[in-house]
Amino acid sequence: MTAVLEVKDLQIGFGGVKAVDGLSFSVHEKEIIAVIGPNGAGKTSAFNCITGFYKPTAGSVTLKGQNITGKRPADIAAAGVTRTFQNLRLFPDLTVLDNVRAGMHLYGGQSWFDAILHTPRFRRSENRYSDEAHHWLDFVGYRGPRGVPIRNLSYGQQKQVEIARALARKADLLLLDEPAAGLNFSEKQVLLSLCRRIRELGTAIVLIEHDMGLVMELSERIVVMNFGREIADGTPAEVKANPAVIEAYLGKDDEEVPSHGDA
Amino acid sequence: MTQLLWDGLFVGSFYALIALGYSMVYGIIKLLNFAHGDIYMLGAFIGFAALTSFGGIPASLSIGALIVVMMLSMLLTGGAGVLIERLAYRPLRGAPRLAVLITAVGVSFSLEYGVAAIAGPNPRAFPVRLEGDVFDVLGARISLPQIILMLIAAALMVLLNFYIQKTSTGRAMRSISLDRNASLLMGINVNAVITRTFFIGSALAGAAGVMAGAYYGKIDFLMGFIIGLKAFTAAVIGGIGNIKGAMLGGLVLGLVEAFGSEWFGGQWRDVFAFGVLILFLTLRPTGILGERVTERV
Amino acid sequence: MSTSVDKTRTRPRSNSAGAKLSRFMESPKIGWVAFAIALLMPFIIATPYALNVMTTAAIFVLLASGLNIVVGYCGLLDLGYIAFMAVGAYTAGIVAKSFQLPLLFTIPAVIVMTILAGLIIGAPTLRLRSDYLAIVTLGFGEITRITANNLSITGGPSGIFGIPGLLEIGGIDLQEPAIFYYVTVVVVALFVLAAARLGKSRLGRAWRFVREDEDAAEAMGIHTYKVKLMAYIFGAIWGGFGGILFAAHLTAVSPQSFVFLQSALVLMAVVLGGMGNMRGVVIGALVISLLPELLRDLSDYRYLAFGILLVVVMVFRPQGFWPARGFEPERPAPNEAATESEPAPPKEAIR
Numbered sequence: 001m002t003a004v005l006e007v008k009d010l011q012i013g014f015g016g017v018k019a020v021d022g023l024s025f026s027v028h029e030k031e032i033i034a035v036i037g038p039n040g041a042g043k044t045s046a047f048n049c050i051t052g053f054y055k056p057t058a059g060s061v062t063l064k065g066q067n068i069t070g071k072r073p074a075d076i077a078a079a080g081v082t083r084t085f086q087n088l089r090l091f092p093d094l095t096v097l098d099n100v101r102a103g104m105h106l107y108g109g110q111s112w113f114d115a116i117l118h119t120p121r122f123r124r125s126e127n128r129y130s131d132e133a134h135h136w137l138d139f140v141g142y143r144g145p146r147g148v149p150i151r152n153l154s155y156g157q158q159k160q161v162e163i164a165r166a167l168a169r170k171a172d173l174l175l176l177d178e179p180a181a182g183l184n185f186s187e188k189q190v191l192l193s194l195c196r197r198i199r200e201l202g203t204a205i206v207l208i209e210h211d212m213g214l215v216m217e218l219s220e221r222i223v224v225m226n227f228g229r230e231i232a233d234g235t236p237a238e239v240k241a242n243p244a245v246i247e248a249y250l251g252k253d254d255e256e257v258p259s260h261g262d263a
Numbered sequence: 264m265t266q267l268l269w270d271g272l273f274v275g276s277f278y279a280l281i282a283l284g285y286s287m288v289y290g291i292i293k294l295l296n297f298a299h300g301d302i303y304m305l306g307a308f309i310g311f312a313a314l315t316s317f318g319g320i321p322a323s324l325s326i327g328a329l330i331v332v333m334m335l336s337m338l339l340t341g342g343a344g345v346l347i348e349r350l351a352y353r354p355l356r357g358a359p360r361l362a363v364l365i366t367a368v369g370v371s372f373s374l375e376y377g378v379a380a381i382a383g384p385n386p387r388a389f390p391v392r393l394e395g396d397v398f399d400v401l402g403a404r405i406s407l408p409q410i411i412l413m414l415i416a417a418a419l420m421v422l423l424n425f426y427i428q429k430t431s432t433g434r435a436m437r438s439i440s441l442d443r444n445a446s447l448l449m450g451i452n453v454n455a456v457i458t459r460t461f462f463i464g465s466a467l468a469g470a471a472g473v474m475a476g477a478y479y480g481k482i483d484f485l486m487g488f489i490i491g492l493k494a495f496t497a498a499v500i501g502g503i504g505n506i507k508g509a510m511l512g513g514l515v516l517g518l519v520e521a522f523g524s525e526w527f528g529g530q531w532r533d534v535f536a537f538g539v540l541i542l543f544l545t546l547r548p549t550g551i552l553g554e555r556v557t558e559r560v
Numbered sequence: 561m562s563t564s565v566d567k568t569r570t571r572p573r574s575n576s577a578g579a580k581l582s583r584f585m586e587s588p589k590i591g592w593v594a595f596a597i598a599l600l601m602p603f604i605i606a607t608p609y610a611l612n613v614m615t616t617a618a619i620f621v622l623l624a625s626g627l628n629i630v631v632g633y634c635g636l637l638d639l640g641y642i643a644f645m646a647v648g649a650y651t652a653g654i655v656a657k658s659f660q661l662p663l664l665f666t667i668p669a670v671i672v673m674t675i676l677a678g679l680i681i682g683a684p685t686l687r688l689r690s691d692y693l694a695i696v697t698l699g700f701g702e703i704t705r706i707t708a709n710n711l712s713i714t715g716g717p718s719g720i721f722g723i724p725g726l727l728e729i730g731g732i733d734l735q736e737p738a739i740f741y742y743v744t745v746v747v748v749a750l751f752v753l754a755a756a757r758l759g760k761s762r763l764g765r766a767w768r769f770v771r772e773d774e775d776a777a778e779a780m781g782i783h784t785y786k787v788k789l790m791a792y793i794f795g796a797i798w799g800g801f802g803g804i805l806f807a808a809h810l811t812a813v814s815p816q817s818f819v820f821l822q823s824a825l826v827l828m829a830v831v832l833g834g835m836g837n838m839r840g841v842v843i844g845a846l847v848i849s850l851l852p853e854l855l856r857d858l859s860d861y862r863y864l865a866f867g868i869l870l871v872v873v874m875v876f877r878p879q880g881f882w883p884a885r886g887f888e889p890e891r892p893a894p895n896e897a898a899t900e901s902e903p904a905p906p907k908e909a910i911r
Contacts, residue, residue, distance in 0.1 A: 053779075091772035093768075098888075102777065105765075109762070112761065112763050112794075165780065351875065358874075361635055377867075379860075492695065492699060540695075545685070548692065
């Protein structure tokens with residue numbers, strides 16, 4: 001089975017600080033992989049390198065055998081990667097439907113010439129944009145209004161729309177940056193089943209997440225990062241038992257010398 | 264050759280004085296204050312009004328009178344800058360950049376045509392003209408007023424640099440330009456510092472306006488437009504947000520213009536300056552002294 | 561759950577006069593009504609002066625609709641927009657005069673030159689941050705004017721005069737003021753319609769995505785640089801056609817017509833009318849161009865008033881007087897049932 005995504009020895013630094021320092025992992029078809037680690041471990045920086053928002057200083061990113069290292073974000077999206085952002089990045093003044101249509105930009109189907117003349121081709125393509133936008137909103141279980149500007153919606157609804165927008169891209173790989181942050185228990189259950197349904201569409205998922213319960217239940221493999229370095233890569237059970245991971249999360253016992261200190 | 268160097272440095276010191284205000288404001292609130300050039304124009308007109316109301320001024324007193332009027336003008340333009348910030352820019356803090364820029368254009372427009380409505384649209388002759396002996400230094404003709412004006416400009420810049428480097432307000436300015444929210448959390452009164460920044464920047468532009476009026480002898484309500492653009496160019500050349508960069512950028516731009524118009528003809532002077540601006544923005548948008556920063560998502 | 565509630569909130573059905581008016585303003589008929597009024601105007605008032613003013617206003621509408629593509633749709637502040645009109649007017653004037661052609665035949669040359677100008681200005685600057693872009697366009701506007709002022713091919717400070725008319729066919733001279741007014745109105749209406757349609761297409765949406773959040777747009781595969789360049793080029797072409805009409809109207813072109821003031825006025829029309837909403841922009845353009853004619857006595861203060869108005873609008877009503885609607889119908893009726901089914905696979909391959 002060929003890998004959908006293959007990250008090899010990825011590195012990026014900001015003025016001397018190595019945010020990501022030698023990250024390697026691969027994602028196979030229909031896999032769900034979690035990237036975990038303490039805050040500041042370099043998870044989001046790694047996502048930004050994979051999607052082209054940062055230019056990695058070393059290493060390579062390969063998507064289905066195609067080298068996409070250091071390309072522009074739009075080209076990487078066209079190659080088949082789609083993502084959500086840690087702090088929602090929607091288009092606040094545009095309607096819910098238009099936000100989802102953004103994910104369909106690459107479908108094409110009309111030129112500016114069609115648009116000016118309102119050719120049948122234009123109408124067909126516009127209908128398709130609307131139909132599919134509705135479809136993806138249904139798919140993520142969105143129940144709010146659809147014709148209103150997105151800034152009027154609740155946080156949970158906005159998160160749903162952002163996933164719908166990413167899905168509308170119909171990419172091979174979906175990167176979710178903290179999809180469960182700010183969600184309550186039942187919303188997290190909905191997210192869980194949504195991720196499984198996305199997998200059934202044939203899309204591999206990599207997610208950054210802090211909710212360990214969700215991560216353990218959902219992912220086939222877990223990549224653990226700390227201080228930009230990858231300290232573990234394995235099944236949930238393996239990672240749970242890995243001493244390096246435990247150390248990263250709980251600290252090393254003998255490091256805290258003054259026991260009466262600021263524990 | 265030395266003549267070109269001198270001319271360039273002289274004009275450049277004007278640019279530097281105005282570029283400072285541009286750069287300071289940009290450094291602190293990331294706003295391109297389009298109205299800044301018009302503050303310079305306002306300064307010239309305030310000087311004009313003050314000097315006219317004094318009546319005739321004997322030539323022997325002109326330097327003294329000019330400095331007094333310049334102080335007055337600095338005070339008033341500084342106040343105008345503060346007022347503009349209060350009324351037009353502060354309500355829009357946090358608004359989209361486009362809205363703020365358009366507001367700045369509106370302010371610029373209001374100042375220009377406000378002055379035109381009051382003082383009339385035709386150029387006015389400045390009541391005091393600086394005249395003086397002309398020296399010959401290494402083949403360059405240098406006049407006394409030029410030396411005086413450059414000394415004033417240099418003194419203002421040294422003063423400003425001292426203020427920013429050594430006083431607590433200066434420290435606060437620098438910290439706000441690095442991180443406004445963190446500064447707020449550290450107990451810095453951000454609004455007060457922004458007000459002061461506008462005051463200082465506008466006062467410097469006002470001083471430059473009076474000096475330009477006295478040197479060139481003619482002022483009009485659109486005189487700030489081109490010079491505002493050039494001051495911005497100077498700020499970009501030096502590295503926008505960087506105080507020393509603005510000074511350096513002003514001098515560099517003055518020199519570039521002097522040599523450019525010598526080689527290509529005076530009518531292309533402005534084209535040349537903008538060409539440099541576009542070149543810098545495309546090739547090195549951080550300017551000579553600016554640092555490269557990776558913008559984070 | 562809250563769908564029905566939100567639906568009623570977004571579509572108020574009160575029958576007050578204000579609500580009726582605003583519903584009328586949003587209806588597609590309004591364009592036709594405006595067009596009809598424009599066509600009927602000469603029957604109401606047809607003095608040479610009035611025709612002149614109305615023709616100028618119509619050309620101004622064309623410029624505003626072009627700038628709306630750049631500023632309103634795409635969010636790129638262009639402070640030197642009048643330069644594109646200058647390029648159009650000079651190209652048309654020079655070509656028509658040197659080859660003794662009717663202006664109509666200069667259209668291809670004008671399109672080529674304005675696209676070129678759009679590329680020259682846009683290509684290096686559209687990678688910059690938005691505020692840098694504003695000042696660079698301001699600089700380019702000035703460069704264009706100064707260049708026209710200094711070259712001999714453009715006639716220097718006195719410009720070009722005696723430009724041939726649009727066209728003469730079968731004894732009908734399109735230069736005759738009333739006929740020229742009609743030609744202008746039709747051309748302008750077509751361009752406004754085209755711009756509005758562009759705004760509601762895939763490209764128009766991409767412009768808005770870029771305006772709202774460039775990073776998010778990139779992440780969705782939108783090549784922000786190309787999309788911005790497209791906005792710029794369309795804006796340039798609209799400006800170029802404004803230039804042709806301008807040259808035909810005055811039969812002369814000179815650098816004084818292309819000062820920053822003009823760029824600022826077009827921008828005001830767009831901002832006051834409502835950035836991104838073509839209807840608002842048309843109204844804004846008519847107000848900005850006709851109001852000074854109605855208030856001649858206050859001419860000393862009109863620009864001051866415009867400037868203050870601009871600030872006041874930005875502070876209190878940044879979306880303009882007649883903003884883009886921001887709503888669309890909730891759901892097309894036939895699609896109501898389609899929910900849990902798989903999406904139809906894309907028919908066209910992804911480009």
